[in-house]
Amino acid sequence: MQTVVTAKLKLNTTPEQFKALRTTQLAYRDSLNYVSQYAFAHGKMSNAVRLQDATYEEIRLRFHLPSQMACSVPRQVGASYKTLWTKVKNNAVHRKEGKTKKRYKGLDKAPKFISPTLTYQYKKDYTFKKEQQVSILTLEGRVIVPYTGYNKHVALIQRGAEIGASKLWYDKPKKQFYLLVSLEIETADPTPETHKQVAGVDVGMRYLAVTATMQGDCTFHSGKQIVPKANHSARLRKRLQKKGTRSATRRLVAISGRERRLKQNTNHVVSKRIVLQHPQSLIGLEHLTDIRERTKRRKGKNAKQRKANRTFSKWSFAELHSMIAYKALLHRSMAIKVDANSTSQACPKCGHTCKENRPNKGLLFVCQNCQYTLHADLVGARNIAMRTLLIRQDWIGTGLLSVRAFCVGR
Incomplete structure (x- = not known):
């Protein structure tokens, strides 16, 4: 491979x-x-x-x-x-x-x-x-x-x-x-025998990545120190663009490079930690293609709504996924894409899915059917892990990765 x-x-x-x-x-x-x-x-x-x-x-x-x-x-x-x-x-x-x-x-x-x-x-x-x-x-x-x-x-x-x-x-x-x-x-060709463990990775802004396994292990990779710096760069960039002088343009170039390096370094660190924590595993990632078209976004022109849209569109999740994918192959693991639909709204215990499972779209997940309560991002990671497990079971039975799974890095 x-x-x-x-x-x-x-x-x-x-x-x-x-x-x-x-x-x-x-x-x-x-x-x-x-x-x-x-x-x-x-x-x-x-x-x-x-x-x-x-x-x-x-x-x-x-x-x-x-x-x-x-x-x-x-x-x-x-x-x-x-x-x-x-x-x-x-x-x-x-x-x-x-x-x-x-x-x-x-x-x-x-x-x-x-x-x-x-x-x-x-x-x-x-x-x-x-x-x-x-x-x-x-x-x-x-x-x-x-x-x-x-x-x-x-x-x-x-x-x-x-x-x-x-x-x-x-x-x-x-x-x-x-x-x-x-x-x-x-690299060695992956097989179900060499990839016995599965892990799910949920990406977001409060936590850049949350991982979960079928054994109940979980890890939170916080963006608490990174997101404020990105927000500061956005505010500074807005003021410089409004000023429009040559010196402001030079500062914009410097800020752009600094922000890009910050994100790239953070993604490198997070992806390396995830891969080293899950050796010889099948790592499930969300299929986020066309996510902006498939999700409802805040509408309006006030500052709060603009900030919310900017927050959800500025981090390079695709870059984080690609880094996890190639690092996984170098460490005898493999990353695949799974369906991302309703991963944070579906109950991992009873399967009930509705928007009301996340009150006020916050970090708390409360199932309206069985009252199962957990961190919402961890719920998303567990659902991704279970969907990855289904793909691995299908892989064992057929000898081929399911057409629903997209193997990253091949």
Whole structure:
């Protein structure tokens, strides 16, 4: 079974190499916007082959990109348009079913690529050399740059791990280039015999994650110290956006990076704790796709309602799920997605499900049928654990994971 991890390599460039990489990066971004405008003008085209046939020569002439990069640009734009078309179609279905009244506007104008992140293909645009050096293609030819990184990732690269595409990422505040390399690692294929335990993970804001097992064990990972910092960043960002000066814009960039690092570090810590607590287990995660369309949100324009909507939409739960998934595979466990419908409203004892089971939508769960009382987030985690157990039992009987379960990380 293949597991994909991303190695973040710091490039130690000279001033000449820095200039060459930056020029290449900006030319790549300009070519993305050119192809995006072309695709929008020709029926919002998402076919990468047709885009490449129509724009390849112009990309080479106008932006002077090497051949492989000129092929990567239409593929990236085509993939972006396919994603937008999928969102448009899903939005149409949700509007027809009455789940939302909002029309998705992602294709009302041509998508604009702002980030200068550049995609490289292994053995075509970049290759690794001896003594921790990497050869990278630029508009002026190849440059050989020394790199540093996490020791385990560097060891995987040097031992001949299967290397995929990479991204050249520029940290603007630090004026530093990083190469984000995808590595495929071989892990043992999971079986019901190797994954005898199950655990459920419920995510939220009061508690970033709550885990529960069928043996009654539970763990709460609080967001008490993190959420106030995120709220402070939101208030500060609002004031700076209102001010609108150049110095305010620079502060916004710094705040954005700090908040992103805070969330990423927190998700890393929480996911690592969860995986280490449940070795050789089947870890159930909520299937949160289209959760904003499937749940009723507060409506209105007063400060309390805006704060509630911001609170529920700002934390990166998908990132936390992805970190749990790949760390689980590295520790001989596996994460799967289960149905998230009514996990915090269904009684784990008698199965009675209704909104009244959570008085005032608070942290207390009180079953209106059997009066079973428990912490609401723990109820959600236990329900997820039971649904994960059902999938494991079906796995034992059929030898295949149920089609209802989505295996993360495969």
